[in-house]
Ligand SMILES: [Fe+2]
Ligand SMILES: [Fe+2]
Ligand SMILES: [Fe+2]
């Protein structure tokens with residue numbers, strides 16, 4: 310991850326971020342800042358441009374999504390709020406620390422502060438980078454489940470479906486945003502480098518501890534919801550040039566995937582669709598982190614022999630479900646402090 | 652793969668195979684044969700038993716398959732025949748050599764000759780081992796396509812769907828057979844060891860050369876069709892104890908997955924359903940090996956903007972489709988010898 314941090318720090322410098330507090334990376338940043346001195350626009354463009362990219366080449370085959378896009382009611386889209394699951398054990402705390410650290414670094418790298426609204430360029434850079442990363446863990450976990458099922462010759466009990474759906478959904482986020490902004494050469498390098506590092510870390514982490522891994526993803530999703538909620542507010546407040554305009558055209562791929570009705574084909578509602586997806590991932594991954602990976606079924610997939618009990622909805626459960634809530638025959642813990650769902 | 656070979660050789664010895672021709676492994680085999688001397692039955696059972704395993708534990712959640720099972724007409728099920736694509740380049744020849752070598756080794760390891768019909772134990776051992784391996788390449792290729800799409804921010808053009816479907820389908824073959832035979836401890840060790848080796852080889856090979864990789868899988872599938880066709884014939888001829896009996900109950904999981912009608916719920920038809928799946932993989936992978944992985948769409952997924960042209964059916968095309976047959980705007984080669992589809 311040091312490489313990733315280094316690359317981010319460079320990116321920070323190149324976008325004229327307030328870097329004085331990242332003392333460790335000052336030498337790199339200093340050099341990069343000198344480089345960036347000549348032309349702010351030119352050096353922004355190595356990360357991302359706000360230019361709407363050209364459409365796919367005419368011969369590109371547009372196929373149905375692997376998994377159909379999710380559907381939400383208007384109430385659900387509006388009801389998603391940032392939330393946080395309090396860490397309860399060392400593994401939780403480590404996951405939370407890592408995510409918070411990465412978040413602060415990205416904030417500084419892209420010059421984001423609590424007070425000033427972000428520019429579209431800042432949003433584009435953050436969202437492109439984060440969505441290219443976000444699609445990795447679901448795929449990695451699906452691979453591990455697949456291999457485990459083969460080694461044991463046992464049914465998967467529904468896990469892979471949800472994990473592959475998550476990976477596909479995150480990839481659709483990236484492809485959507487690729488129709489809003491054109492990544493520059495440095496961003497493309499970041500895609501490659503970060504993926505190489507992150508894929509391997511994920512593969513190893515999921516192998517060592519599925520519970521830590523899914524908790525980590527849960528915390529990542531919490532942060533994604535923070536970012537998209539901020540974007541929602543700033544679009545609503547008319548603070549985001551272009552996107553605050555309800556006639557700003559949103560990508561075709563998004564309209565098709567979420568089946569967005571005419572009156573919701575705006576950047577404001579697109580942001581809410583994506584946020585609802587992230588809320589699903591948040592609840593699902595925090596729940597997965599509470600389960601026994603070897604024996605428990607995936608509670609979010611219907612048991613075909615017991616179709617009367619509906620599957621739980623994770624979108625409005627920021628902390629996920631406790632094991633006793635979703636696994637048959639598991640009793641809630643006696644200890645009061647343990648059972649309190651904060 | 653040396654490890655795999657070693658393990659196979661051991662397995663060979665333990666099942667009293669005619670091993671005199673595998674001179675390289677004679678020392679290992681000799682030792683193992685001494686070990687096996689005491690009780691043939693006991694040592695067979697370390698590989699596999701013909702005992703029908705107990706059903707899944709009652710709390711197991713039975714979920715819908717990730718991708719619905721394929722559907723075939725009776726004509727299709729009967730029309731699948733073994734076939735071979737002549738290697739045309741060095742990469743093809745290498746793939747073919749590797750598969751043939753592995754095939755011969757497995758034949759010797761499980762004591763299979765051209766003349767004597769196989770026992771159910773021999774079939775169980777082969778099929779369990781091969782199906783646990785067969786589900787790996789599709790998943791590996793899907794991961795590479797996923798990561799590639801993320802790095803480039805480009806549409807996948809339908810590849811992942813077919814690859815994930817293949818991986819899932821092969822896993823269903825394994826799960827089906829796990830309901831017919833109980834693997835012993837040595838087979839379980841083989842599952843783990845072979846998977847560890849094969850997953851990594853596949854991951855690397857798909858990264859280095861997608862074309863070689865898919866050709867190799869195409870040849871593997873050719874061999875699978877040979878095996879299942881032999882099983883079909885020997886069941887038909889009444890040569891397979893138990894399975895030749897049309898009242899022999901086939902696994903519930905298979906009936907549900909392929910939606911097998913009442914009159915086809917026999918081992919004979921189950922064999923044909925699985926063989927039809929393998930024929931699909933054979934045609935698909937030989938086709939994939941002919942394509943440009945970076946730019947060509949997956950011809951087996953419908954273009955949603957051009958639904959009038961049907962997707963090709965790979966089941967009855969043992970050699971797969973040539974690139975000019977399935978990619979728009981590609982001309983057939985001028986050279987006669989090249990364009991002949993053998
Ligand atoms: Fe996302
Ligand atoms: Fe997410
Ligand atoms: Fe198979």
Ligand SMILES: [Fe+2]
Nearest residue numbers: 785872929932
């Ligand atoms: Fe196959």
